[in-house]
Structures are given as C-alpha cells and as structure tokens.
Amino acid sequence: MSKQRDLIWLVIIILIIGAAIWLVTSPNFPIQRGLDLQGGLQVLLEADVPADQEIPRDQLDTARQIVSQRVNALGVTEPLVQVEGDRRILVELPGVDNPDQAIALIQETALLEFIDTGTQALPVGTCVRTSLNNGPSRCELPPGADIDTPIANPAPTFETVMTGAELRQAQSERSQTNQYYVSFSLKPEETEFFADYTRQNQGRFLTIVLDKEVISSPRISAVISSGSGTITGNFTLEEAQKLALQLRFGSLPIPLRIESTRLVGATLGEQSVRASIEAGIAGVIMVLLFMIGYYRLPGFLAAIALLIYALLNFAVFEGLPVTLTLPAITGFLLSLGMAVDANVLVFERMKEELARGRNIGESVHSGFQRAWTSIRDSNIATLVICLILWTFGRSFGASAVQGFAVTLAIGVAISMFTAVLITRTLVNLIIGGSANWMAKHRWLLGA
Amino acid sequence: MSMFDNFVQKRRYFYIFSGIVIGLGFLAMIYSYVNRGQIFPLGVDFIGGTRFEIQFTNTVSEEQVRATFTEAGISNPSITALRGQDLNNAWQIRTEYVDANEAHSLQSALEKLAPLVPGTFSVTTVSPAVGQEVTRAALAAVIVSGIVVLFYIMFAFRQVPNSFRYGACAVIAMFHDLFVIFGFAAIMGMISGWEVDALFLTGVLTVAGFSLQDTIVVFDRIRENSARKRSGSFEALVNRSVSETIKRSLITQLSAMFVLLSILLFGGASIKPFIAVLFVGLLSGTYSSIFTAVPLLVSWELGEIPLISRVKTA
Numbered sequence A: 001m002s003k004q005r006d007l008i009w010l011v012i013i014i015l016i017i018g019a020a021i022w023l024v025t026s027p028n029f030p031i032q033r034g035l036d037l038q039g040g041l042q043v044l045l046e047a048d049v050p051a052d053q054e055i056p057r058d059q060l061d062t063a064r065q066i067v068s069q070r071v072n073a074l075g076v077t078e079p080l081v082q083v084e085g086d087r088r089i090l091v092e093l094p095g096v097d098n099p100d101q102a103i104a105l106i107q108e109t110a111l112l113e114f115i116d117t118g119t120q121a122l123p124v125g126t127c128v129r130t131s132l133n134n135g136p137s138r139c140e141l142p143p144g145a146d147i148d149t150p151i152a153n154p155a156p157t158f159e160t161v162m163t164g165a166e167l168r169q170a171q172s173e174r175s176q177t178n179q180y181y182v183s184f185s186l187k188p189e190e191t192e193f194f195a196d197y198t199r200q201n202q203g204r205f206l207t208i209v210l211d212k213e214v215i216s217s218p219r220i221s222a223v224i225s226s227g228s229g230t231i232t233g234n235f236t237l238e239e240a241q242k243l244a245l246q247l248r249f250g251s252l253p254i255p256l257r258i259e260s261t262r263l264v265g266a267t268l269g270e271q272s273v274r275a276s277i278e279a280g281i282a283g284v285i286m287v288l289l290f291m292i293g294y295y296r297l298p299g300f301l302a303a304i305a306l307l308i309y310a311l312l313n314f315a316v317f318e319g320l321p322v323t324l325t326l327p328a329i330t331g332f333l334l335s336l337g338m339a340v341d342a343n344v345l346v347f348e349r350m351k352e353e354l355a356r357g358r359n360i361g362e363s364v365h366s367g368f369q370r371a372w373t374s375i376r377d378s379n380i381a382t383l384v385i386c387l388i389l390w391t392f393g394r395s396f397g398a399s400a401v402q403g404f405a406v407t408l409a410i411g412v413a414i415s416m417f418t419a420v421l422i423t424r425t426l427v428n429l430i431i432g433g434s435a436n437w438m439a440k441h442r443w444l445l446g447a
Numbered sequence B: 001m002s003m004f005d006n007f008v009q010k011r012r013y014f015y016i017f018s019g020i021v022i023g024l025g026f027l028a029m030i031y032s033y034v035n036r037g038q039i040f041p042l043g044v045d046f047i048g049g050t051r052f053e054i055q056f057t058n059t060v061s062e063e064q065v066r067a068t069f070t071e072a073g074i075s076n077p078s079i080t081a082l083r084g085q086d087l088n089n090a091w092q093i094r095t096e097y098v099d100a101n102e103a104h105s106l107q108s109a110l111e112k113l114a115p116l117v118p119g120t121f122s123v124t125t126v127s128p129a130v131g132q133e134v135t136r137a138a139l140a141a142v143i144v145s146g147i148v149v150l151f152y153i154m155f156a157f158r159q160v161p162n163s164f165r166y167g168a169c170a171v172i173a174m175f176h177d178l179f180v181i182f183g184f185a186a187i188m189g190m191i192s193g194w195e196v197d198a199l200f201l202t203g204v205l206t207v208a209g210f211s212l213q214d215t216i217v218v219f220d221r222i223r224e225n226s227a228r229k230r231s232g233s234f235e236a237l238v239n240r241s242v243s244e245t246i247k248r249s250l251i252t253q254l255s256a257m258f259v260l261l262s263i264l265l266f267g268g269a270s271i272k273p274f275i276a277v278l279f280v281g282l283l284s285g286t287y288s289s290i291f292t293a294v295p296l297l298v299s300w301e302l303g304e305i306p307l308i309s310r311v312k313t314a
Helices: A002-025 A057-071 A099-107 A188-200 A237-248 A270-319 A326-355 A360-395 A399-430 A432-440 B008-036 B062-071 B100-113 B132-156 B163-192 B198-227 B234-266 B269-301 B306-313
Strands: A040-047 A080-084 A088-094 A112-116 A157-163 A167-174 A180-186 A206-210 A213-216 A228-235 A256-264 B049-055 B078-084 B087-095 B122-126
Touching (some): A002 A270, A002 A399, A002 A432, A040 A099, A057 A080, A057 A088, A057 A099, A088 A256, A099 A256, A180 A188, A228 A237, A326 A399, A326 B198, A326 B234, A360 A432, A360 B132, A360 B198, A399 A432, A399 B132, A399 B198, B008 B234, B049 B100, B062 B078, B062 B087, B132 B163, B132 B198, B163 B198, B163 B269, B198 B234, B198 B269, B234 B269
Antiparallel strands (some): A040 A088, A040 A256, A080 A088, A080 B122, A112 A157, A112 A206, A167 A180, A180 A228, A206 A213, A256 B078, B049 B087, B049 B122, B078 B087
16 A cells, blocks of 8 residues: 555656756756856946935935845845945846846836825826925926926925835725725834824825825825725726835835946856865765765665755756855755755664664664654754744845745755655665565665 | 763763853953954944945956955955946955045055056945844844744643753754854954854854754654653653764764865855854754753753752742
8 A cells, every 4th residue: 555655656756856857957947146156237226316415324225125125025036235325226136137127126116105285186197296305306307307407397395194115015906897906004003193194184185196296186085093095096907016016015215217237247256166066066975975885775765865855956946046156055055964864864763673673664664754753843943943034034124034044945845855755755665665685685774 | 871871961061061162252252342342243244345446448357456455455355347338347346444545545556457447446335235124134033933943842842741841942052053153253253353244144044944953853852762651760861862863963964064064175265254154053053952952951850950940849
C-alpha cells in the first residue's frame, strides 16, 4: 500500500522537477541580477515645485519611502533609493528591461487631498491650489511647461483637510448602475477626527482633488463615524483600479519630475563575485561528498534531494523574480548547508534504530517518523518568524525586511518538501524496495 | 556511558563563559557609544554620506579613481561607472560624509588623473539607503518574534510539564545569539574599524531565523525521552538527550559553517564582514542551544533561578 503511495509521490516529484527545469531554462524568466552584480538604471527625481519653495524634510523622506515601496512591492527587487540634497530623490533599479514603465511607476504622484470648499461645489476638472505645499501646480500649466512659468490667473487656494496618506485601505468597486468608484477606509486614529469634521461641517462641500485637480465634489450629507467612505467620479474600470492601487501604496506628498536617467555599472568587480560564488559552491560540494561518504546510499539520495532543492529554489527566484545580489547568493548557499539538517536528523535516527537491532524496513520507517516532530516544530518556528518579519516589514514600509522574510520562507518550505518528501520517497523506493538485498550489504547504509 | 554523563552538571561554567563573551561585547558597545554615540560604528547605509559625480575627458580606470579616494583617507568608496547619451568616462562615487575642503582637495587630486569635463564635478549629500523605518521594523519584528515563538513552543510542547519554560529558554538562547553578534560587530569595529552596513541587518535576521532550530531539536529529544518515564533524575534525562542529538547538531552546523568558511577564506572581500557575522552567529547558535538553553531549563526545573524559582516554590 505504501509502495503505491511512494510511486504517486514519485510522479508528482518528477512533474514538479520538470516544471522547475522549464522555468529555469525559459527565456521568459531571466535571472534578475542585482545592482552589485550587473548595475542598472539610475533615475534622479526632483521635486516639481518652484525653486524658491522649500520642501519639508519629512515630506521628502515620505516620498522616498513611497517610491521605494512602489519599485519594490514584494521586497525582493533590491533597489537603492536615497534622498539627495534637499529636493531630490535618487533611485537605482537593478537590470530593468522596461525603463519607461519603471519610470512611470515611480513618478505617478497621485496626491489625493480632501479640501474644504465651503458652500461651493467645484466642477470636475477644476484646478485648485491647496494649503498643503501651497503654490502653483502642474495642473494649471499647459502640458510640458516649466514649473516656474508665470501664471496669469492663479487658481484659488483651499484648506487641505486630509490627504490620501490617512487612508488605510482602498479598493475599486462597481455600483448597481455600473459606475466604477473607489471605496476607502481611514486609519483608526483618523476615524474620530473625520467624524468630528463631518459633524461640524454638515451641508458643506468636501471636495476631493487628485494632483490638485477636482475629481468629485460631494456634499457632506451625514456624519461619517465609521471611518469609511467612497470616492466617485466618472471612472473607467482601469482608472478606478489605478487610483485604488496608488492610494493603497501611498501617494507622493510632493510632485516629482525626472531630472535625468542613466545607466550605472556594477558595484562589485567580476572577480570578487566569481571568487565568492566558486568558494561557496566548493563548500557545498564538500558537504555533499561528506553526506555520501558518511551516510553512504541514503547520503547519496539526500545529495540528489539537495540538488533538487537548489533547482526548485532557483526556479522560484526566477519566477517571482527575486533579484540576486552577491549576499543573496551566499545566503542561498548557506541555506543549502542548512537544508541537510532534516536529512541528517532522519539518517541519524535510522542508524540509531538499526543499532538497536531493528530490521531495515522498520528503521527507515521510524527514522522518518521519529525525526518528523523535531523537523516540523523547528521549521514552523522559523516560518512563524518569517511571518512576523513579513508583517512588520509590510506595515512599516520596510520592504527589505519583507523581502528577507519571503526568501527565507521559500527556502524553509522547499527544504521541508525536498528533505522530507523527496528523500523519503527515494529512500522508500530504493532501500525499502530491496530490503533483503540491503540486509546483506549493510555497509551501504553506513551501519 | 558517554562523555555527556556529567554534562549539564557543569552548567555554571557555561553560564560564566556566555557571560564573559557577551560581557566583552557589551564593554565594546559601551566604549563605542561613549566615543561615537553609536553602539557599533554605523556605515554609509545607515547614516548617509556623500555622492560624487565626475566626468573625465580621457579614459581613467576604476582602480585609479579608487586609489585617489583611498589616498585621501576615504576607507571604502563604492564606485560605479555611469553611462548614457553623450556620457563617457563618467563615474559615481559614494563615500562617507566628506566636507567642502576635503571635496575640494579630492577634485584637485582627480584632475591629476585626467582633465575633468568643465562643470562635471558634483558633490551632494545623500540620505541613508536603509531608512530608520527599516531598522525599527526589523528590531520590533525580532522582539515580537521572540514572544510569539515562545508561545508557539509552549503550545508544541504542551505534553510536557512546564512547557512555558521550554519556550522561554529557547527564546533566551536566541537573544543570546543576537547579543553575541552585536558584541562581535562592536568589537570588530573597535579592532579593525568595521562599519555596520545593510547586510548586518540581514545577518541579524538570518541568525534570529535559524537560532531556534537547533534548540528545538534538542528539546524535542527531551520531550520524547521524558514521555518514556524511565527512572532517573531530570539531569540524567537531559544528559542522555544531549548525547543522542549532539552528532546531528555537529554535522548540520559544521556543514553550514563549512560553506561559510569556504566563502570567508576564498571569496571576495566585499562580503567578508557579512559572512563573518553569519559564521559567529551560527557558532553561537549551536553553542547556545546546547550550553545555554538546555542548562537553563535544568536550572529552572531544579529551582535554581533566583527570583522566578522562589515564586514557584512559594
């Protein structure tokens, strides 16, 4: 009965390996190399406001954080985002096959403001100025004009009540009349403020502007105490989705324009990279040889499982894609060293059972069974840590921490799969399937 | 009969040893804090620095640029070539903070390599590449991880009496490892001027992620052996569990360390501090699981821990 189960697993394993080989060799999923290994694209952004207007430091910092989240949504892209001087943000992206798309993503401002327009409803498309970084806006100028162009009839200025940064969640939805709109909920700490505000200003207009352009001008008809509401406008599905996405990832507090884009070379010399990778691979090969020498046949099967581990990990790296930097590669090699752990646990257990005089079939079986509790508990502990790192990284906007958690969790999950399922299937089929023959050649088991 | 028959009885020495190692690290951190206001020297990734952009009229090699900066006393410049339309022989150099005078003398030194294209020498300050939000998120996450994992182990070991103690001891061993690498960073900063960079943060998270694995394997054996209810003291049971798992601990840790050692000895210079931190962290992880977590558990079970144990027996 268990032989049948092993054969089914063997088929599943072969299918997974096949899929991984396809992914690794497919030109659609190239290896993404990091800034240190192959350089990339450098984009210098400058605040798109008149030169004499000072930009508060915290607004620049917020903009940096948001740009960094936009280019690194999963946390595994490894960009470099820095504030330069007092009105610029420097972004370096590894590789980049599609620079225009990357730049467009960085630059989208989507500064959403709720402004107090008193008793006045503003028509959609009206340009305004707001008390948040008060000054002329891009909206008032013809496309492509310099920001310092003098404006004959400046737009009226309104008080900013709230910005998109106060939103906790936003998503696009469709009404019964087939209108697309964006529903949002406020951060818990803003709910009370918004309830008070809507209570005091009932009947007045709270106009919603995106990049200083009116998108809707609703009247406050009721007190909003739940902290959630909707933004309507004449949105298409795409517009509603894009707005919701921008609101979720945060809107830039200042408009940015591209000062320059250039290519940057690799930071690490070819030689340093090659030396490190070769040294790491040599270390891994020594570990594999040790496993084979010490555990004989099971060790050989474990070595095969480890190579499959490497292949699967690489396939996931290319599929996501995870950007490979030199530290990421060494981390991966280290995880190969750690992935022997589950195998060692099982094999040591098998040897113990053999030494107690059990037969081969029993020893193999109880080796896996007994070792399982410690493999399970220790790996779950690491996965719990990954989950917490991921959550914190995400909610504090620390994409690097989030990315670390993603890669570590992938490594742990794949190592459990290879060490437990693949090794067990191979050991069961090969050693368990020839137990009588094995009994006469016990040296093959290292016992 | 094995060499571990008397193992856990020597626990006092293990505590003293850990105390000395961590204590030395703390001294180095205090020293560094008094002198520089940071518990270990922070690099450009954390405090920001200066970015130079230059364009030469002739070809100049990366080594020449690097040599000019290091001769000016700038220890570890990060140099990249810049390419683009009408952009040749252009370089970007990131360094620690450089003041206007130093920048001026650097300009003269660079001009000696080859004439600069007029107006192409720019010096700007850049913010940290690792924002404070990242460091803060990482630290908070590690602390919360400790608490959650404590309860997870308590749950996973619920069949044994006092399973809370297993969780607490494992988590104490994890923080033991983190203190060891913090101390290591401070000591290396003092001795060889190592600066902590973004990779150190990755190292800290890696050590935190793997530290518990070893401890849980030993605890799992204690759990299994105590279920069998053989006669004998708790100390004897623990000694037997350690001696039964020591081989696995050594083989696993040695294989991981072997890979690291190989990269440390033969790999490129740029990641050596990172690999060294991982190496020390893993070493401490193996040590702490056997020589800290297990003895602490025994001390706790035998009522030797001053404040806590008194409450328990009262």
